[in-house]
Amino acid sequence: MVRFTVLASGSKGNSTVVSGGQTRILVDAGLSCRELFRRMKLADEDPATLDAIIVTHEHQDHINGLGATARKLGIPVYFTEATHRAWMRWLTPRKQMTYAQWLEQCRQQAAALQAEAAPVQACDCEDPEADEGVNVVGSETAASDQEKPESAKSKASKLEEPKPDPTWLPAVEYFQAGRPFTIGDIAVSPFTIPHDASDPVGFVFQAEGVRMAVATDLGYIPPNVKAQLKGVDLMLLESNHDLEMLRDGPYPWQVKQRVLSRVGHLSNDATAQFLESSYDGQAAYVILGHLSESNNLPELARVSAERALCGRASLLANRLLLAGQHEPLSPILF
Ligand SMILES: [Zn+2]
Ligand SMILES: [Zn+2]
Numbered sequence: 001m002v003r004f005t006v007l008a009s010g011s012k013g014n015s016t017v018v019s020g021g022q023t024r025i026l027v028d029a030g031l032s033c034r035e036l037f038r039r040m041k042l043a044d045e046d047p048a049t050l051d052a053i054i055v056t057h058e059h060q061d062h063i064n065g066l067g068a069t070a071r072k073l074g075i076p077v078y079f080t081e082a083t084h085r086a087w088m089r090w091l092t093p094r095k096q097m098t099y100a101q102w103l104e105q106c107r108q109q110a111a112a113l114q115a116e117a118a119p120v121q122a123c124d125c126e127d128p129e130a131d132e133g134v135n136v137v138g139s140e141t142a143a144s145d146q147e148k149p150e151s152a153k154s155k156a157s158k159l160e161e162p163k164p165d166p167t168w169l170p171a172v173e174y175f176q177a178g179r180p181f182t183i184g185d186i187a188v189s190p191f192t193i194p195h196d197a198s199d200p201v202g203f204v205f206q207a208e209g210v211r212m213a214v215a216t217d218l219g220y221i222p223p224n225v226k227a228q229l230k231g232v233d234l235m236l237l238e239s240n241h242d243l244e245m246l247r248d249g250p251y252p253w254q255v256k257q258r259v260l261s262r263v264g265h266l267s268n269d270a271t272a273q274f275l276e277s278s279y280d281g282q283a284a285y286v287i288l289g290h291l292s293e294s295n296n297l298p299e300l301a302r303v304s305a306e307r308a309l310c311g312r313a314s315l316l317a318n319r320l321l322l323a324g325q326h327e328p329l330s331p332i333l334f
Contacts, residue, residue, distance in 0.1 A: 001019070001020075001208075001333060001334070002019065002020045002207050002208050002210040002212075002333070002334040003017070003018075003019040003020075003331050003332065003333050003334070004016065004017075004018055004019075004212050004234055004236075004285075004331070004332045004334075005017040005019075005040075005043045005045055005328060005329065005331040005332070006236065006287060006289065006323040006328060006329040007031070007036065007039040007040065007043065007045075007328045008030065008031055008039065008323075008324075008325060008326075008328070009216070009236070009289035009290055009291070009323035009324065009325065010061070010289075010290055010291055010292070010293060010323075010324070010325035011061050011290070011292060011293070011325075012030075012061060012293075012325050013030035013031040013035075013061050013064060013325070014028045014030040014056075014061055014062050014216065014289075014290065015027065015028050015029055015030050015031055015036055015039075016028065016214065016236065017040065017043075017045050017050070018186065018205045018207075018212060019045075019207075020185050020186045020205070020206075020207020020208055020210070021184065021185025021186070021207055021208060022184060022185055023051050023052075023183060023184030023185040023186045023207070024045075024049050024050050024051055025050070025051060025052050025053070025054055025183055025186060025188075025205070026050050026052070026053045026054070026069070027053075027054055027056070027203065027214055028053075028054075028055060028056055028062040028063070029053055029055075029062075029063060029064065029065045029066040029069045029070075030060070030061045030062045030063065030064050030065070031064060031065050032064060032065045032068070033065045033068040033069040033072055034065075035065070036065055036069055039327070039328045040328075042327070042328055043328040043329075043330070043331055044331065045331070047073060048073070050073055050075055051075060051183065051184055052075055052076050052077070052078055052173075052183050052184075053066065053069065053070055053075060053076075053077045053078070054077075054078040054079075054183070054188065054203070055077065055078065055079050055083055055087070056193075056200060056201055056202065056203070056214070056216075056217065057083055057195060057197035057198070057199070057200035057201070057217060058083050058086035058087045058090060058197055058198060059197055059217070060090070062217075063087055063090070066087065067091070067166055067167070067168075067169065070169050070170055071168070071169065071170060074170045075170060075171075076169075076170060076171035076172065076173050077169050077171070077172055077173070078173045078174075078175055078183065078188075079172065079173075079174060079175075080174065080175060080176060080177065080190075080198075080199040080201065081174045081199075082198040082199035083197070083198055083199050083200075083201075084172060084174070085198070086197070086198040086199075087167075088167045091166045091167050092166070092167065175188070175190055176190070177190045177191055177192040177199070177201050178190070178191065178192070185207055185208075186205050186206070186207045187205070187206040187207070188203055188204075188205055189203065189204040189205075189206070189228065190202070190203055191203070191204070191224055191225060191228045192224065193215065193217065193218040193225060194218050194219045194220060194222060194262055194263050195217045195218050195219060195263050195264075196219075196258065196261075196263040196264070197217075200217060200218075202214055202215040202216075202218070202225065202228065204228050204232060208334070210233050210234075210334045211231060211232040211233050211234075212232060212233065212234040212235070212236075213228060213229055213232045213234070213235040213236065213237075214235075214236045215228070215229065215235065215236065215237050215238065216236060216237070216238040216289050216290040217238060217265065217290060218238060218265070218266055219261055219262040219263045219264045219265065219266070220262055220266070220270060221266070221270070221274050221278070226274070226278050229278075229279065229280075230280050230282070231280065231282050232282065232283050233282070233283055233284050233285070233334065234283055234284065234285040234286075234287070234332060234334075235283050235285075235286055235287065236287045236289045236323065237266075237271060237274075237286060237287065237288060237289065238265060238266040238271065238288075238289055238290040239266060239267075239268050239271040239288040239289070239290070239291060239296070239301040239304070239305060240259070240265035240266050240267060240268075240290050240291065240292050240295075240296065241259060241265060241267050241268065241292045241295035241296045242267070242268050242295060242296050242297065242300045242301075242304075243260075243267050243268075243269055245294075245295045245296060245297070245300075246259060246260065246267070246292070246295040249294055249295045250294060251294065251295070259292075259295075265290065265292075268296065268300055268301050268304040268305070269304065271288070271301075271304070271305060271308075272304045272305055272307065272308035273308070275305055275308035275309055276308040276309075276311055276312070281312065281318065283318060284317075284318070284319060284334075285318070285319050285321060285332055286305065286309070286318050286319070286320050286321070287321045287322070287323050287329070287332075288301050288302070288305055288320070288321070288322050288323065289322075289323040290323075291322065291323075291324075291325070293325060298322050298324075301322065302320065302322060305320055306320060
C-alpha cells in the first residue's frame with residue numbers, strides 16, 4: 001500500500017511520511033521528536049516502522065527534530081553533503097566576534113586553563129569569521145542567531161564535562177540532486193530547487209507505480225522542477241503567501257524582499273500560474289503547503305488554486321487539499 005501523510009507544513013515545521021511496499025520514509029523532521037511522534041500517532045503512523053529520514057534543506061523548520069528523532073529510532077539520515085555540513089554548522093555555530101574579541105577570548109581561555117592547572121594546550125577558539133552557515137532570515141530563524149559568546153568559565157567547564165556530540169547520527173547517507181536512488185522499496189528522485197539554502201532539493205518518490213512529489217520552499221518554478229512535476233499522482237506544492245498580504249504585512253522590508261525573491265517562497269499567484277499553464281493535470285491530489293500564517297489565509301490559497309484548475313475543465317477531477325501547520329492531514333492512500 002502506498003500512503004502519503006503530511007504531519008505538518010509551514011514555517012513552524014515541516015514533515016511528511018511516505019510509505020510504499022515495506023518502506024517508510026520521513027521527509028524532513030521540522031518538529032520536535034516528541035511532537036513528530038504525537039502527530040504520527042494521530043495519523044495512525046507508527047514511528048517505530050520508519051526506515052529513514054530524508055532532508056530537503058537545512059532551514060530550521062525542516063530539521064528541528066532531526067538529530068533526536070534519528071537517534072531515538074536508530075535510523076539513517078539521507079542528505080546532500082552540503083546540507084549535512086550546514087546542519088552540523090547550525091548545531092555547532094561559530095560565534096560572530098571581532099578579531100580583538102577573539103584574541104581576548106583566547107587569552108581568557110588560556111588563563112582559565114592555567115588557573116585550574118589543566119595542561120596548557122593550543123587555543124581552540126572558533127574562527128572569528130561570521131557564521132556563513134544556516135540562513136537565519138525571517139520565520140526560519142536558526143538558533144545560532146540567538147547565541148551569545150560564552151564566558152571563558154563556561155567554556156572551561158565544558159572542556160571538563162564534554163556533552164554528547166549533537167551532530168552524531170546512527171548513519172548518514174549522501175545523495176545528489178539529479179541522481180535517483182532507492183531507499184528500500186521506494187525510488188527517490190531528488191531535484192534542485194531555487195531557495196536560499198546550501199543545496200536545497202525537492203523529491204519525487206515512486207512506489208508500486210505511484211509517483212508523489214514534494215516541492216515546497218522555492219522562489220519560482222524553473223523548467224527542471226516543471227519537468228519533475230509531470231506525470232505525478234500527487235504533489236505537495238508550496239502556496240506560501242498572498243502578495244498583497246505580504247506587502248502590507250508585519251515582516252521587515254528585508255524579509256519581505258527575501259520571501260519575494262527568486263530564492264524565497266512561491267506566492268499563491270505563482271502557484272496558480274503554474275497550475276493554469278504548466279501543470280499536466282495528471283495528479284489525483286494537489287496539496288497546497290507551506291502556507292504562511294502571517295501572510296496568507298487558507299481560503300485565499302484555495303480559491304486561487306481552484307480558479308486556476310477550474311479554468312481547465314479536464315482537471316476538475318483533481319482533489320485539492322490544504323496541508324496545515326498545527327495538525328496532520330488525513331493520510332492519502334493509493
Ligand atoms: Zn520551510
Ligand atoms: Zn526553507
